[in-house]
Every structure is written in C-alpha cells, then in structure tokens.
Amino acid sequence: MDMAFPLTIADRTIETGPQLLELIIEDTGAGGGTVVKGETPPTWIVKAQEQGSLTTVEMRGLAAALIQRGLPASVSVGARLAMVLGDAELGPLLLHALAGHDVGLLLALDPLDQERSIEDTLLRASAEVVDASDPDLREQLLTGLRNASLPEVEVDILLRFGDTEQIRRWLPAIFTEALDVPSVAPFQEASNRSPEIAKAIDDALDALPPEIRQRVDEQLGHSR
CATH class of the missing domain: 1.25.40 (Serine Threonine Protein Phosphatase 5, Tetratricopeptide repeat)
Incomplete structure (x- = not known):
C-alpha cells in the first residue's frame, strides 16, 4: 500500500499503512463512530479523498489492501471502497477474494450490514465493478x-x-x-x-x- 504519510483523519495523525489498516478494522468492528462521530470507515475515507488527504490512487491501493486482508471488517470496507471507486481494475481482485478467502470468512456476517454475509458483499461489489463484458x-x-x-x-x-x-x-x-x-x-x-x-x-x-x-x-x- 503506497501512500504518503503522515495522514490526518479527523483529529488523528496516522504515521503508517499498518496503523491506518488497524484503525479502519477497529472502527468497523465497533460499528463506526470511533474515528469520526456518526460515520463508518467507508464514509470518512471517501471524505478524506474528497478533501485531498487521499488521492484516488491511494484509495484504490487502500481498497486492494483491505480486500486481501483476511478479516470480515477489512473486506467489508474494501469492497465498499471498490464500489465507490467503480474501478474495473479492482474487479479481478474481488473475484480472487471470493475464490481465495476461507469459507469461515466468506460466511461471516458483514459488520456494516448484519443482513448480509461477507460473500454477499463481495459479490454485490463484483457485480458493480467487474468488467462483465x-x-x-x-x-x-x-x-x-x-x-x-x-x-x-x-x-x-x-x-x-x-x-x-x-x-x-x-x-x-x-x-x-x-x-x-x-x-x-x-x-x-x-x-x-x-x-x-x-x-x-x-x-x-x-x-x-x-x-x-x-x-x-x-x-x-x-x-x-
């Protein structure tokens, strides 16, 4: 994940990529609101990109890193960022995650939508992002x-x-x-x-x- 650090999100200064990933995972696990009040990670990450704290390329790299991480919280956020970006380059990565992540992860509930599994979230993201032609x-x-x-x-x-x-x-x-x-x-x-x-x-x-x-x-x- 090639990003420019330090990175400021709300009132937090993030020094490294692993620190950012852990912050996202912890906030997602808490249902959001621990980094930016009333917001889940997909929302505050997109706002950071819109405000110039993250470039589109950096957000794409962040989405890729999250999708590949073997945790429900990270995959949940990564899939949502992929949908926001609508970047077909992330399509094969989403499909690879569906094929490569273990069954326990895929069947786990999406922490950002308890009505869906992680597999459902990945598939819905894939349907929007993958170049189906x-x-x-x-x-x-x-x-x-x-x-x-x-x-x-x-x-x-x-x-x-x-x-x-x-x-x-x-x-x-x-x-x-x-x-x-x-x-x-x-x-x-x-x-x-x-x-x-x-x-x-x-x-x-x-x-x-x-x-x-x-x-x-x-x-x-x-x-x-």
Whole structure:
C-alpha cells in the first residue's frame, strides 16, 4: 500500500499503512463512530479523498489492501471502497477474494450490514465493478452469484452481458427460485442485443415447468 504519510483523519495523525489498516478494522468492528462521530470507515475515507488527504490512487491501493486482508471488517470496507471507486481494475481482485478467502470468512456476517454475509458483499461489489463484458470474468461472476443464490443480481448481469449459452444455462434456474420479475424492460433490452440473444431468452422461458412459466409469463405480460 503506497501512500504518503503522515495522514490526518479527523483529529488523528496516522504515521503508517499498518496503523491506518488497524484503525479502519477497529472502527468497523465497533460499528463506526470511533474515528469520526456518526460515520463508518467507508464514509470518512471517501471524505478524506474528497478533501485531498487521499488521492484516488491511494484509495484504490487502500481498497486492494483491505480486500486481501483476511478479516470480515477489512473486506467489508474494501469492497465498499471498490464500489465507490467503480474501478474495473479492482474487479479481478474481488473475484480472487471470493475464490481465495476461507469459507469461515466468506460466511461471516458483514459488520456494516448484519443482513448480509461477507460473500454477499463481495459479490454485490463484483457485480458493480467487474468488467462483465470480459467472458472469463463474467463466467466467474455468474458462477459465484449462482452458488450464493443472489438471483436478483445474477439476472441483471445475465441479461446485460450474458451470451446465449449462459442465458440458456442459467435463466431457467433463476426463475425456478421464484424470482419476481421487477420489470419487463431488461428482457426487452437484452432481446434487442441480437436475434440470437432474443431466441436464447425465449428458449430459456420455454424450458420452464408449466406452473413457473405461467407465473413468469404473467409478470412479463406474455401470452403463450
């Protein structure tokens, strides 16, 4: 983590990278508020960048270091910083964290959102950051989303970027999980990508069991 020190955050002077990492981890574990009153680390880190205390390059390096650290608190903050940055260069690192961190870490609750696991947070960050137009990265991302049962995120990536084989393979499974269709627009936009994609979507819907197909048809406004 190549950063210029000392670094001033609120009324604290931070002398080293490890000191900054520990401060972030401790504040996250406390639910925020110990460094800047009423703020969690992602908020005060972004403010530090906006105020010129951190450069964008330094914040990217900080996000990378946090994502790779094997603690729920660090991964939680690193994933959120990656989403703020929206930097596709961090995409492979997020996917590597999903593959490389141990199961205990991935299944741990996200200290900044007790309704999600660390795995969920990493996957949601990956969905926003990964360059899903890259076939290899898209396959890794879709596989992770399928295994974690995040169909609402999965269907978004699948319809915007999936190829015909991926749509035929995964779309029926997504609807079998009783996912409600939020809007017909993503399906129309996906169908407009190419005739092959449109046919793949129709084939995937046709492959559904009758009772599920009826529900999906009603949501999409289809008559079959």
